[in-house]
Amino acid sequence: MTFSAPLEKRFARMLQSYPQKRSALVPMLMYAQDEVGSLTDEVIAEIADRLGVTVLQVNEVIGYYSMMHKKPLGQYHVQVYTNISCMLRGGFKVWDHARKTLGIGHKQVDADGRFSLEEVECIGSCCWAPAMQVNYDYHHNVTPESFDRVINELKKGGGQ
Amino acid sequence: MIYGLRDLMPGSEHEVKVISRRFDLPNSASIDTYLANEGYQAFLKARKMTQDEIIEEVKKSGLRGRGGAGFSTGMKWSFVPKNIQKPRYIVCNADESEPGTCKDRLLMQFDPHEIIEGMMIAGLAIDAHKGFIYIRGEYRFLIEIVEKAIDEAYARGWLGKNIQGTGFDFDCVAHSGAGAYECGEESALLESLEGKRGIPRIRPPFPAVAGLYQSPTILNNVETFATVPAIILKGGDWYHALGTPKNGGTKLTNISGHVKRPGCYELPLGISLRKAIYEVAGGMEGDKKIKAIIPGGSSTPMLVPDQLDTPMDFDSMAKQGTFLGSGGLVVMNEDTCMVEVALRVMRFYSHESCGWCIPCREGTTWLKKMLTRFHAGGGEERDINLINELAQAMLGRTFCPLGDAAAMPMISAVKHFRADFEAHLNGNKCPYEGRQ
Numbered sequence: 001m002t003f004s005a006p007l008e009k010r011f012a013r014m015l016q017s018y019p020q021k022r023s024a025l026v027p028m029l030m031y032a033q034d035e036v037g038s039l040t041d042e043v044i045a046e047i048a049d050r051l052g053v054t055v056l057q058v059n060e061v062i063g064y065y066s067m068m069h070k071k072p073l074g075q076y077h078v079q080v081y082t083n084i085s086c087m088l089r090g091g092f093k094v095w096d097h098a099r100k101t102l103g104i105g106h107k108q109v110d111a112d113g114r115f116s117l118e119e120v121e122c123i124g125s126c127c128w129a130p131a132m133q134v135n136y137d138y139h140h141n142v143t144p145e146s147f148d149r150v151i152n153e154l155k156k157g158g159g160q
Numbered sequence: 161m162i163y164g165l166r167d168l169m170p171g172s173e174h175e176v177k178v179i180s181r182r183f184d185l186p187n188s189a190s191i192d193t194y195l196a197n198e199g200y201q202a203f204l205k206a207r208k209m210t211q212d213e214i215i216e217e218v219k220k221s222g223l224r225g226r227g228g229a230g231f232s233t234g235m236k237w238s239f240v241p242k243n244i245q246k247p248r249y250i251v252c253n254a255d256e257s258e259p260g261t262c263k264d265r266l267l268m269q270f271d272p273h274e275i276i277e278g279m280m281i282a283g284l285a286i287d288a289h290k291g292f293i294y295i296r297g298e299y300r301f302l303i304e305i306v307e308k309a310i311d312e313a314y315a316r317g318w319l320g321k322n323i324q325g326t327g328f329d330f331d332c333v334a335h336s337g338a339g340a341y342e343c344g345e346e347s348a349l350l351e352s353l354e355g356k357r358g359i360p361r362i363r364p365p366f367p368a369v370a371g372l373y374q375s376p377t378i379l380n381n382v383e384t385f386a387t388v389p390a391i392i393l394k395g396g397d398w399y400h401a402l403g404t405p406k407n408g409g410t411k412l413t414n415i416s417g418h419v420k421r422p423g424c425y426e427l428p429l430g431i432s433l434r435k436a437i438y439e440v441a442g443g444m445e446g447d448k449k450i451k452a453i454i455p456g457g458s459s460t461p462m463l464v465p466d467q468l469d470t471p472m473d474f475d476s477m478a479k480q481g482t483f484l485g486s487g488g489l490v491v492m493n494e495d496t497c498m499v500e501v502a503l504r505v506m507r508f509y510s511h512e513s514c515g516w517c518i519p520c521r522e523g524t525t526w527l528k529k530m531l532t533r534f535h536a537g538g539g540e541e542r543d544i545n546l547i548n549e550l551a552q553a554m555l556g557r558t559f560c561p562l563g564d565a566a567a568m569p570m571i572s573a574v575k576h577f578r579a580d581f582e583a584h585l586n587g588n589k590c591p592y593e594g595r596q
């Protein structure tokens with residue numbers, strides 16, 4: 001299989017960057033996942049082949065990292081952070097609100113594949129807590145009200 | 161969205177800006193701004209020094225690792241053997257995932273060249289020509305900023321072959337992680353950088369001798385590398401004098417939790433907790449009382465208000481039985497349920513335990529289950545001691561320090577806040593519910 005031209009360019013550069021090809025495995029999986037939507041069997045076989053490792057070795061790695069997934073997430077993957085600094089400033093309120101508003105629970109995808117939800121640990125926004133990420137986009141000092149604003153924007157097709 | 165400096169660093173008169181001194185300049189991340197403001201001058205200066213002179217200057221500065229353990233950076237560099245005929249590597253730890261810590265991201269966002277220059281100087285010190293910046297996967301926007309800085313440096317001849325005609329070659333690569341706290345642990349990070357699961361390695365040998373691809377490797381935190389150019393330019397003595405004896409310099413400090421002005425501040429080492437909380441961060445929200453303080457990220461044992469006069473440096477924190485850690489101060493007010501805090505912290509460590517060694521994998525899971533039941537009112541008197549005993553049994557018995565990181569805050573929670581645990585007994589619901 002081939003990926004988009006910019007991604008192929010990135011991969012070509014990656015293969016030059018490391019003294020041992022296998023080092024490119026984790027970032028390659030991440031970027032491929034972002035483009036394809038999930039780590040399909042086809043993606044896994046392709047990357048294993050390019051890096052000269054076995055499919056089993058790739059699967060072993062995928063099983064370890066929490067950002068890697070074999071099933072597609074929603075178009076907007078909403079991640080609510082509830083670790084200590086977030087918790088102290090209302091992270092669980094945002095989390096409860098998110099579940100109610102989106103009608104889905106932890107690691108679930110909604111019926112039309114638009115939103116998925118996950119309770120996550122800490123993204124280094126502790127001083128601007130509680131924090132939330134939609135895909136790679138950061139939101140600080142989240143309240144139930146600002147949560148609604150972000151989600152409504154996305155529903156209207158705005159945002160990223 | 162990408163937040164600006166005003167949102168992230170509210171500012172304080174107590175700040176001493178060394179590594180953040182360029183953050184305020186327009187386009188601070190660009191190579192033009194960097195070059196116009198002392199950028200890459202330390203590299204040129206270091207190029208004229210011997211390897212031993214560079215290491216000596218870093219030792220003199222009293223710089224201690226900013227990633228958590230506080231080990232002397234100059235010492236660490238001096239452990240790289242001169243006689244091993246293998247390529248050497250420089251690895252920058254930008255995995256930043258210790259709850260309470262959000263400082264390295266500012267360096268990457270506002271002054272990425274400072275990090276690259278620090279890595280190049282480390283390269284000069286040990287004759288390494290290749291550097292990797294391992295950035296946690298969630299920080300995609302920062303990976304893009306750092307990649308752009310690297311591209312600019314290549315385009316302008318500050319990376320690559322024969323840098324500025326000095327005869328020194330150095331390559332630098334930004335590398336994405338994929339969501340794993342354990343990959344911040346140095347040996348697990350190296351495994352991950354080799355394309356494997358982030359399982360820690362047994363030490364010795366330490367990375368200085370057998371690190372990336374079993375080659376001599378210097379691995380430091382982002383902030384540690386970012387500090388090096390200023391030390392080379394202005395001298396180790398100058399830097400040391402900004403802090404306290406044996407605890408040189410300044411530290412990016414994160415203050416979060418129930419304070420009025422949470423944020424990131426560059427503070428001289430040795431400032432007291434009281435000053436940091438009440439003057440720098442503006443005091444407690446709603447003027448409530450302080451109940452507990454996490455001094456250096458969620459893995460460090462908690463302190464209580466009696467200890468507010470402790471200076472924030474490595475040695476003074478150690479005297480109080482805790483650590484300066486990564487500089488992530490989390491302040492909790494009197495309405496905080498410490499059983500809930502312990503539970504949330506343990507849920508994190510149990511999720512992040514890599515599962516390799518049994519005391520960590522089983523210990524964190526067992527403690528999480530027990531604390532979940534306890535917080536819901538299903539606790540028994542004997543559980544309180546059991547929590548402490550279990551945590552004590554993990555200490556020092558795990559393959560990597562993640563087990564200690566999980567155990568230490570539990571021990572301090574039971575020691576300082578037994579009353580909170582007792583209040584949950586006899587099927588009582590959490591007495592703090594609804595108080596925040």
Ligand SMILES: Cc1cc2nc3c(=O)[nH]c(=O)nc-3n(C[C@H](O)[C@H](O)[C@H](O)COP(=O)(O)O)c2cc1C
Pocket residue numbers: 224225226227228229230231253254255256257258341342343344345346347379380381382384385560561562565
């Ligand atoms: C579980 C665990 C997680 C860690 N996470 C980080 C991290 O995110 N960033 C970091 O710089 N150091 C982290 N460390 C510390 C590193 O192992 C290592 O000591 C440090 O990066 C060395 O750099 P320094 O000497 O400049 O501090 C972690 C350690 C452990 C045990």
Ligand code: FES
Pocket residue numbers: 081082083084085086087121122123124125126127129130131259260261
């Ligand atoms: S605790 Fe919420 S981002 Fe760190």
